[in-house]
Amino acid sequence: MLPIDVIDRAHEGRCTKEDALLLATVPLSELFALADELRAEAVGDAVTYILNRNINFTSMCTGTCRFCAFREDDGYKLEIPEILRKVE
Numbered sequence: 001m002l003p004i005d006v007i008d009r010a011h012e013g014r015c016t017k018e019d020a021l022l023l024a025t026v027p028l029s030e031l032f033a034l035a036d037e038l039r040a041e042a043v044g045d046a047v048t049y050i051l052n053r054n055i056n057f058t059s060m061c062t063g064t065c066r067f068c069a070f071r072e073d074d075g076y077k078l079e080i081p082e083i084l085r086k087v088e
Contacts, residue, residue: 002026002034010034011041055086 006019015023023031060075061068078086 002030007034010038055083057083 002022006015006022009015009019010023023034055078056070058075058077059070059072060077061071063071065071
């Protein structure tokens, strides 16, 4: 069970490194319950979303990032008319 002082600091938004280490050791159900309390305090039950209007006009990249799923060996490049269709 989480100590009250750790819970209080979490609600105040001022957890210490030691608090974070302790949070990593508690049962997930306790951690999830605390996270749900903090979410409810911050935003209540409001749900929002954002429409992503970032148009990727090419997947041609010279980078060799090992974590990136964007770059393709057989890349594409959209022509202006296709980009404009996506904007609409």
